[in-house]
Amino acid sequence: xxxxxxxxxxxxxxxxxxxxxxxxxxxxxxxxxxxxxxxxxxxxxxxxxxxxxxxxxxxxxxxxxxxxxxxxxxxxxxxxxxxxxxxxxxxxxxxxxxxxxxxxxxxxxxxxxxxxxxxxxxxxxxxxxxxxxxxxxxxxxx
Amino acid sequence: xxxxxxxxxxxxxxxxxxxxxxxxxxxxxxxxxxxxxxxxxxxxxxxxxxxxxxxxxxxxxxxxxxxxxxxxxxxxxxxxxxxxxxxxxxxxxxxxxxxxxxxxxxxxxxxxxxxxxxxxxxxxxxxxxxxxxxxxxxxxxxxxxxxxxxxxxxxxxxxxxxxxxxxxxxxxxxxxxxxxxxxxxxxxxxxxxxxxxxxxxxxxxxxxxxxxxxxxxxxxxxxxxxxxxxxxxxxxxxxxxxxxxxxxxxxxxxxxxxxxxxxxxxxxxxxxxxxxxxxxxxxxx
Numbered sequence: 433x434x435x436x437x438x439x440x441x442x443x444x445x446x447x448x449x450x451x452x453x454x455x456x457x458x459x460x461x462x463x464x465x466x467x468x469x470x471x472x473x474x475x476x477x478x479x480x481x482x483x484x485x486x487x488x489x490x491x492x493x494x495x496x497x498x499x500x501x502x503x504x505x506x507x508x509x510x511x512x513x514x515x516x517x518x519x520x521x522x523x524x525x526x527x528x529x530x531x532x533x534x535x536x537x538x539x540x541x542x543x544x545x546x547x548x549x550x551x552x553x554x555x556x557x558x559x560x561x562x563x564x565x566x567x568x569x570x571x572x573x574x
Numbered sequence: 575x576x577x578x579x580x581x582x583x584x585x586x587x588x589x590x591x592x593x594x595x596x597x598x599x600x601x602x603x604x605x606x607x608x609x610x611x612x613x614x615x616x617x618x619x620x621x622x623x624x625x626x627x628x629x630x631x632x633x634x635x636x637x638x639x640x641x642x643x644x645x646x647x648x649x650x651x652x653x654x655x656x657x658x659x660x661x662x663x664x665x666x667x668x669x670x671x672x673x674x675x676x677x678x679x680x681x682x683x684x685x686x687x688x689x690x691x692x693x694x695x696x697x698x699x700x701x702x703x704x705x706x707x708x709x710x711x712x713x714x715x716x717x718x719x720x721x722x723x724x725x726x727x728x729x730x731x732x733x734x735x736x737x738x739x740x741x742x743x744x745x746x747x748x749x750x751x752x753x754x755x756x757x758x759x760x761x762x763x764x765x766x767x768x769x770x771x772x773x774x775x776x777x778x779x780x781x782x783x784x785x786x787x788x789x790x791x792x793x794x795x796x797x798x799x800x801x802x803x804x805x806x807x808x809x810x811x812x813x814x815x816x817x818x819x820x821x822x823x824x825x826x827x828x829x830x831x832x833x834x835x836x837x838x839x840x841x842x843x844x845x846x847x848x849x850x851x852x853x854x855x856x857x858x859x
Contacts, residue, residue: 456750459784477784477815478822484786485823532824542787546823 439513439569443503449487450496458499459484462514465501469510471572479512479570482547486516486566489543493536494518494564504569511552511571522560530556579694582684583626583677591622593676601668608659621648622673629701642705649705650712657716670709674702733758735766742843743772744836746811748781756792760799773805774843778836780811790825797830806831806846810839 443465447458462483466476490497497518504513523529530548535541548554553569583590595615609617628641649670656666677698685691733755736744745763749755763775777796782789793809800807810833812820820827833839844851 452752455752474815474818477819481784481786481819481823484784484788488786488788540787540791540825542824546787546825549822549824550819 437507439504439506441502441504441513442510445501447499447501448496449490449499452491454496455484455487455491458487462501462512465503465512466570469503469512469572471512471570475570475572475574478550479514482550482568482570483514485543485547486514486568490516490518490520490564490566493523494520497563509571509573511569511574513567513569516566517563518565519563522562522564523556523558524560526556526558577694578685578690579681579698580629582680583629586680586684587622587626590673590676590680591619593679594618594622594673597672597675598669601672608661617652618669618673621645621652624648625673645705646708649709653709653713654716654719657713658720663710663713666709666713667706670702670706674699674706677702729755729758733762735762737766737770737772738776738840739843739849741770741772741847742774742776742840743767743770744776744778744840746778746781746836749783751779751782751789751792753792756796760796763796764799764803767800767803767805774808774846775800775805776808776810776836776839776843778811778839779809779816780813780836782811782816785816785820785825787823787825790820790823790827794827794830808833808839808842810834810836 445461445465447454447461449455449458459480463476463480466479471479487499490499495518497516497520500513500515500517502513502515504511528534530545531541532545533541544556547568550570551568552571552574553567555567556564557566558564595618598614598618599611624644628644630641652669653666656669678695681691681694681698685694733745733747736746738744743763743766745759747755747759751759759777763777766772767775777793779785779793785793797807797809808831809827812832812834831839831842833842
């Protein structure tokens with residue numbers, strides 16, 4: 433698989449996340465898409481767990497935002513891309529935030545680094561005072 | 575000018591009721607399974623009487639007037655009770671709109687002058703639309719009450735504590751484990767440990783769809799609290815995909831006794847309590 437090949441979006445869905453009760457419906461939606469493209473149970477669980485971590489982060493630290501679910505293809509590979517965008521305070525030190533056990537919120541500090549391990553691709557962009565965008569990709573057979 | 579509509583309604587009350595009842599009885603959506611025709615007639619009569627009684631020349635033009643409070647109360651109680659009985663919004667809406675039809679029909683036969691008829695009909699329309707709106711609002715409120723009650727019921731039934739053996743408790747968790755659920759689970763479990771004097775608690779998470787770091791943190795806290803009470807806690811129902819995810823996430827559950835199934839957790843519990851389960855020996859003749 434060459435990474436230079438462009439990713440084509442087949443299907444797109446955008447959900448607003450503003451309260452705790454949005455987490456479960458969002459997760460169910462991600463699961464629906466994962467089942468639709470025929471993702472294996474293990475990958476499904478990894479994707480859903482990662483999505484759950486990121487969406488909770490967005491709620492807790494970013495004050496809620498927008499969560500996008502995309503079905504993408506690249507070459508012969510099909511997968512799910514999730515994009516989380518918030519207009520929260522941003523992360524001043526991404527490197528520290530990506531370290532196991534570091535948390536500013538009394539949690540386990542595994543959300544970001546753990547999710548990176550669960551996904552195939554992980555990208556985080558943050559600017560203090562502007563907001564944070566996290567993009568992850570999980571391939572069907574990744 | 576004396577208002578024509580008010581006069582006509584007072585005079586023709588029984589005709590209007592008949593018309594309205596006919597409207598309702600002829601409708602396909604009539605729910606005889608939910609309410610008998612006699613009850614429906616009583617309900618309709620009560621509403622119509624209070625409408626005719628409270629309609630005066632002065633207030634027919636201002637539907638927000640306080641004179642209509644009795645009607646609003648009756649409408650509210652009707653639509654809330656209908657929401658609980660399982661009527662659809664359409665059926666409840668037709669109830670009020672059917673009355674409007676009957677009222678307008680009577681006006682049509684009684685008033686001959688087109689201009690007066692138009693003016694009076696508009697007024698009646700306005701008043702009745704206002705009531706219809708009110709009915710919808712309370713109907714939705716009624717439904718919301720049903721949903722809230724169900725939410726409470728689900729929270730109650732979804733966290734049962736089962737005594738599987740003398741001294742062994744099992745707590746199957748189904749659904750997402752969030753902060754409020756954890757609180758309920760922990761309270762129920764700890765209380766039951768005190769009440770039953772149990773020394774082992776099994777938390778079964780077969781029904782939890784995903785274990786993320788928050789859920790894991792809640793589990794670890796529950797186990798820690800159980801241990802503080804002097805009991806041992808076993809987590810069972812860890813599915814293969816959950817195990818892989820937990821490892822990748824980097825959650826450390828090695829301090830906790832975890833098992834794949836409730837059966838093996840029970841076996842471990844028997845071991846801890848030094849109990850033995852044996853096949854019954856056949857008595858020799």
